[in-house]
Structures are given as C-alpha cells and as structure tokens.
Amino acid sequence: EWTPDAFVETTIAELQAKLGNDKVVLALSGGVDSSVAAILLHKAIGKNLHCIFVDNGLLRKGEYESVLEQYKHLGLNIKGVDAKERFLSQLAKVKDPELKRKAIGRVFIEVFDDEAHEVQDVKWLAQGTIYPDVIESVSVKGPSATIKSHHNVGGLPDFMKLKVVEPLNTLFKDEVRRVGKSLGLEHFIIGRHPFPGPGLAIRILGEVTAEKVAILQEADAIYIDNLKEAGLYDKVWQAGAIFLPVQSVGVMGDERTYENVICLRAVESVDGMTADWCHLPYNVLAKISNEIINKVKGINRVVYDISSKPPATIEWE
Numbered sequence: 001e002w003t004p005d006a007f008v009e010t011t012i013a014e015l016q017a018k019l020g021n022d023k024v025v026l027a028l029s030g031g032v033d034s035s036v037a038a039i040l041l042h043k044a045i046g047k048n049l050h051c052i053f054v055d056n057g058l059l060r061k062g063e064y065e066s067v068l069e070q071y072k073h074l075g076l077n078i079k080g081v082d083a084k085e086r087f088l089s090q091l092a093k094v095k096d097p098e099l100k101r102k103a104i105g106r107v108f109i110e111v112f113d114d115e116a117h118e119v120q121d122v123k124w125l126a127q128g129t130i131y132p133d134v135i136e137s138v139s140v141k142g143p144s145a146t147i148k149s150h151h152n153v154g155g156l157p158d159f160m161k162l163k164v165v166e167p168l169n170t171l172f173k174d175e176v177r178r179v180g181k182s183l184g185l186e187h188f189i190i191g192r193h194p195f196p197g198p199g200l201a202i203r204i205l206g207e208v209t210a211e212k213v214a215i216l217q218e219a220d221a222i223y224i225d226n227l228k229e230a231g232l233y234d235k236v237w238q239a240g241a242i243f244l245p246v247q248s249v250g251v252m253g254d255e256r257t258y259e260n261v262i263c264l265r266a267v268e269s270v271d272g273m274t275a276d277w278c279h280l281p282y283n284v285l286a287k288i289s290n291e292i293i294n295k296v297k298g299i300n301r302v303v304y305d306i307s308s309k310p311p312a313t314i315e316w317e
C-alpha cells in the first residue's frame with residue numbers, strides 16, 4: 001500500500017543514490033508541486049539544490065514576497081529574480097493566448113538560463129512534474145510544466161542540456177499534497193489552489209498591461225481573501241478573477257461610469273481535466289462584488305462564470 005511516509009523515505013534514498021554530490025537547479029513557482037519537489041530534494045542533497053524563483057510580474061498580489069519568505073524560512077537555498085519588466089515588455093501588443101504563452105515561456109527560459117549559468121558545474125535540472133502533466137502533455141493547451149512545454153522555441157538553452165530529475169512524476173495531486181504534509185510543509189503551501197505558469201496574463205483577455213495586472217491583482221485578492229474568510233477556499237479546487245476586455249456603463253454617485261468588467265471563476269475538480277462551476281453562496285458573492293466595485297478603481301461590474309468543463313475550460317484563454 002502506498003503511503004506518503006514510505007514514498008518520502010524511498011525517494012530520498014533514490015535521489016541520494018542518483019545525484020551523489022552533483023549540483024541541481026530547480027525553478028520554484030510557488031505552487032504545490034515545485035515546492036514539494038524542492039523540499040524532497042533539499043532533504044536528499046541539501047545545499048547542492050539551487051532553487052530559482054522568478055517574479056514574472058504576473059503572480060497574485062503580494063505572492064512573490066510572501067512565498068519567497070516562506071521558502072527561505074524552510075531553509076531552501078533560493079534565489080529570487082525580479083524579471084517583471086522583461087516579461088511585461090515582451091507581452092506588449094500581444095493579444096493571442098498562445099502567443100502570450102509562447103512569449104512568457106521564451107522569457108522564462110532566458111531568465112532561468114541566465115540564472116542556471118551562475119551555478120558552477122550544475123549537472124541536473126529538477127522539475128515538479130506530476131503524473132497528470134505527463135498525460136496532459138498530449139492535450140491541446142500543452143503541458144502545465146512550464147519548462148517542458150516550451151522547449152521547441154528556437155535553439156536549446158544550456159540548462160536544457162542538463163539531465164532531468166522529476167521525483168513526483170508518478171504522483172497525482174492529492175498524493176503530492178499528502179507527501180507535502182508528511183514533509184511538514186505548511187498549509188499555506190500545500191493547500192494552495194493550482195495557478196497557471198503564465199499567471200494573470202491568461203486571465204487578462206487580450207493585451208496585458210501593467211495597469212490591467214494591477215487592477216486584476218486587487219480584485220483577485222479581494223476575491224480570494226473573502227473565500228478564505230468564509231471558509232470556502234479549501235472547498236474550492238481552483239478560483240481566480242478574470243479581467244474582461246469589455247467596458248460597460250455604470251453609475252457612481254451622480255456620475256455615469258464606463259469601466260471594465262471582472263469575472264469570478266471558481267471550480268470543483270479532481271485533476272483539472274473536467275470541472276464543475278462552484279455554487280458559491282449568494283451572500284458571499286454579493287459581498288465580493290460590492291467590495292470589488294467599491295474598492296477597485298476601473299471596475300464597475302462583476303459577473304460570475306457558470307460554465308463547466310467541458311465544454312468550457314477552467315481558464316478563459
């Protein structure tokens with residue numbers, strides 16, 4: 001019978017045998033998978049694991065800072081890289097979802113490659129790939145493992161010549177969470193909703209600008225904080241706000257407004273392959289809507305997505 005404790009024990013032994021005294025680089029995303037992979041590797045090889053956490057400017061509000069802090073607290077050998085401008089400039093005027101993904105993947109590889117070069121004699125690239133990513137790599141949108149999905153963009157970067165180690169590639173998400181728990185990871189990390197590699201860029205329909213990112217971050221933070229406050233965050237598989245490229249008429253005081261629309265999405269799912277929209281309580285939705293419209297400048301309307309997957313997808317792009 002599979003148990004997380006036994007998995008941790010055998011995997012650490014296997015990693016030690018496989019990696020010896022070699023150096024390993026790993027891109028941390030703030031998500032469950034890469035975090036659990038990092039802790040396992042850290043237990044196995046300690047300071048020979050070099051973690052890189054890139055701020056692409058497309059993360060949730062305050063996430064980069066709080067997650068980096070958390071990782072440092074866990075004792076990981078980690079370097080945070082502020083690459084916000086690099087990503088945003090490459091996204092200018094890009095409207096097509098797949099082109100956005102490609103641009104983000106390309107910049108990520110450039111940034112990661114630069115950083116991996118800083119690690120002398122590195123031999124391995126570690127990834128938090130889980131079993132569904134292996135299956136999903138044949139699906140339409142491509143794999144969720146950010147690095148792999150983009151390895152066909154031009155010449156092979158140097159870190160791609162590294163040997164690959166994927167300690168979680170036989171596990172499903174719930175198993176990864178159980179392993180994380182067995183490793184002592186806090187709920188703050190293991191209980192996190194999945195978040196796509198391209199981040200808020202695929203939740204801003206059409207062109208991404210710094211201004212839209214800032215608006216979406218505020219609205220999304222209000223949404224997520226309210227779900228937590230209402231005790232609903234852990235009951236929802238994934239939730240997030242989406243910035244719609246539509247303006248609608250509203251009224252604020254005696255002023256007519258003409259501003260953007262925020263859509264709220266929350267789904268129940270097991271693995272993201274299929275999903276049902278969550279029947280969130282009306283009073284919670286009402287509070288979130290009021291708060292967003294009152295506090296977030298540039299938004300005068302909030303709508304709720306009641307589409308299931310299939311035929312809709314979880315993300316809008």
Ligand code: XMP
Nearest residue numbers: 141144145194195196197198272313314315
């Ligand atoms: P969809 O929108 O295809 O999403 O129903 C299924 C799950 O995959 C995530 N997702 C991505 N993750 N890179 C990622 O790392 C991507 O390009 C990407 N697109 C979708 C999505 O958040 C959901 O959990």
